[in-house]
Amino acid sequence: MGMMHPGGMYPVEPHISSLSNPDFDFSGFRENFVDQVAPLYQVPSQQSINIRQILHDFDPVRQLLFRFDAYGTVAEVTLSLIEKDPSGPVTKAVQALGQLHKQRMRVSQGIELDTKPNRSPADYFHQEALTQLKSNKELQQHLNESDAVAALYLVFFSQLSGCVTDWDEPFAILSDWLIQRRLPVTEEPWLVFQDMSAGERLVVKGALWIDIIASVTTGRGPKFFSLWRRLLGERGTYWGQNHTTFQRGLRMDTLIGCPDEVLLMILEVSLLAQWKATTQHEGILSYRELIRQGNEIEQRMKQNVTDTRLINDNNVSLIQNEMMSKPEMLLDDDTRGAVATLFREAAILYLNTVLSGPCPGVPEISEGVRKITQIIRSLHRSPEVERGAVLPIILAGCMTNDSIHRDFFKGRFLQNEGVGNLMQLRVLMEILWQKRDANIVHGSVSLAHVVQEQGLRLLLV
Incomplete structure (x- = not known):
């Protein structure tokens, strides 16, 4: 995947305190934006920021990006960090997401033309957050919890913007924070993770999700x-026997819908794909060893299945304010179980594309597509759930030559593509289908190849 940096695409705006400078030229901004923002930020203090409005604007974004957040972690962390530092990078990142969502909704409703987001309110706050993060990193030589959470949100800003801005730079900041906390080199990462604050644990989970999913498209x-x-x-060895299954592991399913063992399988398959490509290039690939490793990976996942039920409704920590969904909006256990199964089938499909190549005619691959289609149909066209299941949809969609299946998977994106990266993902599938149809005799066209060839900055989230 080509690496592009936001700094090379958009000018970095001055720090927000310069809005009170009479020499500052506002001509590049919309008039209503200046009227809205300038009075609020002349004095960057808690009193000058309408926290309630910021959280209100962020709430639909939170529900869109973190639909499976069963315990209200994102809401709790965000509110806490904004109250702690109202003029900090989390506030700016949240404002960027809120403004971007409102802008994209206006476009989808035909109220506003679809233009590039630079010089918009969303881009202004995005640049403010990114500037603060880079300043903290360069001047203080230290990244704190707020910096890490803001960086995570800016990665999602990239995808919500339709990949107009890049996710590489904020992810690099996330990586620096992980290294700063010495997680990659510590002998007991579980112990470090358990001692972290809720915000820090959210960052670790978010970085894990992004890094693993990115491997599917980057190769x-x-x-x-x-x-x-x-x-x-x-997940099954650290905790003592007296703990319930609900207390074991990261429980990634309670944040993103995808269980721990499935993410681990995707990680292992991506490494297997890398090994296959390297040994194949060197002319020493053993298909017998490839199949052996693949079978072991699949068996490990099937032997460690997460119980996706929530403990009980009374133990779900919900914050009752404008930022939280009502409790009855939480996904039920049956839906969570179906989504977990959907991700499991997607991981198996991904494995089979590595073992056999991205060839839709292979029986295991066509059967995987059929199972994923069946599960999605059982969800009764739930846009919120489907928006959180981008990975299974795109993997299955790319692995079918059947026109009915193609229309089905394309339709999953068409009905929701007003906000986020779904239009880009739909176009990606269509490009892949065209290439495969034009080269039907010689066979396979891979998802990673098309992403790299087109220079796309897509994450399957």
Whole structure:
């Protein structure tokens, strides 16, 4: 995947305190934006910021990006960090997401033309947050919890913007924070993780999710594969026998819908794909060894299935304010179980594309597509759930030559593509289908190849 940096695409705006400078030229901004922002930020203090409005604007974004957040972690962390530092990078990142969502909704409703987001309110706050993060890193030589959470949110800003801005730079900041906390080199990452604050644990989970999922499209292994393997793989051995299954592991399913063992399998398959490509290039690939490793990976996942039920409704920590969904909006256990199964089938499909190549005619691959289609149909067209299941949809969609299946998977994106990266993902599938149809005799076209060829900055989230 080509690396592009936001700094090379958009000018970095001056620090927000310069809005009170009479020499500052506002001509590049919309008039209503100046009227809205300037009075609030002349004095960057808690009193000058309408926290309630900021959280209100962020709430639909939170529900869109973290639909499976069963315990209200994102809401709790965000509120706490904004109250702690109202003019800090988390506030700016949250404002960027809130403004971007409102802008994209206006476009989808035909109220506003679809233009590039630079010089918009969303881009202004995005640049403010990124500038603060880089300043903290360069001047203070230290990244704190707020910096890490803001960086995580800016990665999602990239995807919500339709990949107009890049996710590499904020992810690099996330990586620096992980290294600063010495997680990749510590002998007991589980102990460090358990001692972290809720915000820090959210960052670790978010970085894990991004790094592993990025490996599917970039063709490279995850940057912190050893760390993720230990955190995800110790789910059944770290905890004592007196703990319930609900207390074991990271419980990634309660944040993103995808269980721990599935993420671990995707991690292992991405590393296997890298090994296959290297040995194939060197002319020493053993298909017998490839199949043996693949079978072991699949068996490990099936032997460590997460119980995706929530403990009980009384133990779900919900914050009753404008930022939280009502309790009855939480996904039920049956839906969570179906989504977990959907991700498991997607991981198996991903494995089979590595073992056999991205060839839709292979029986195991066509059967995987059929199962994923069946599960999605059982969800009764739930846009919120489907928006959180991008990975299974795109993997299955790319692995079918059947026109009915193609229309089905394309339709999953068409009905929700007003906000986020779904339009880009739909176009990606269509490009891949065209290439495969034009080269039907010689066979396979891979997802990673098309992403790299097109220079796309997509994450399957």
